[in-house]
């Protein structure tokens with residue numbers, strides 16, 4: 001089902017690469033080193049208060065961190081601490097009360113073509129087919145005509161293993177396949193930054209593991225447009241498996257209580273002591 005083509009600019013893994021990755025862990029393929037200079041995304045002193053009738057609800061308190069080229073950055077923290085809100089601010093969908101988020105030094109004030117978002121619950125339009133859902137995500141692309149939009153969408157669906165499912169409605173797809181449509185919709189935009197809000201938490205373990213590998217391969221594949229990934233997750237093993245950087249937020253109002261650079265070599269074995277030392281480290285920060 002996987003195309004395994006690399007020429008398109010967007011993904012994906014061939015069957016044999018996937019088999020190799022499943023044997024050896026998420027990153028059996030040679031990963032370029034993350035660079036720590038010139039961040040693609042910088043979150044600078046971001047605070048946000050929601051207005052609730054007459055009261056103010058402080059949600060984020062002076063949050064700063066960066067995401068650089070080739071970095072897989074994970075944000076974690078207790079439920080309700082403002083993770084989704086922060087991701088929406090980075091995506092230009094919500095405005096902060098103070099502070100700024102920059103994409104390559106330019107302040108983000110509204111959604112931008114270089115930044116795409118994948119949601120936990122897929123957010124597909126049930127009355128549109130897979131293809132129409134992906135096309136819908138391209139509706140703001142004035143530079144493409146209808147034929148080009150269709151071509152780009154078909155390619156994104158093919159690259160995410162959905163060839164043959166173009167005309168199927170979300171109700172007929174499994175959770176994993178719905179999330180593939182969500183990923184295809186993001187990839188069709190050829191974004192540099194991929195934002196993901198708990199993208200695997202609604203999926204069964206095996207499907208989640210498979211998609212984790214595919215998303216990581218997007219980041220490290222030099223022909224993919226994706227240059228950095230910022231993921232929200234509360235699954236500590238998933239975080240330790242994937243991250244180059246872990247940002248831990250406190251309970252609401254969220255502020256950064258840990259900004260950890262992960263030096264654990266890849267491939268990362270869940271059976272190693274080092275892996276569980278990291279799991280412990282993240283848990284202890286979550287408990288603060």
Ligand code: ADP
Nearest residue numbers: 050057059078079080081082083084085086252
């Ligand atoms: P998390 O993703 O970390 O679980 P959220 O960012 O979804 O947390 O929410 C943080 C807090 O902000 C919660 O208390 C939530 O109820 C509140 N909140 C989120 N969105 C809004 C909104 N649009 N208006 C008012 N309060 C909101």
Ligand code: MG
Nearest residue numbers: 083084085197
């Ligand atoms: Mg959330």
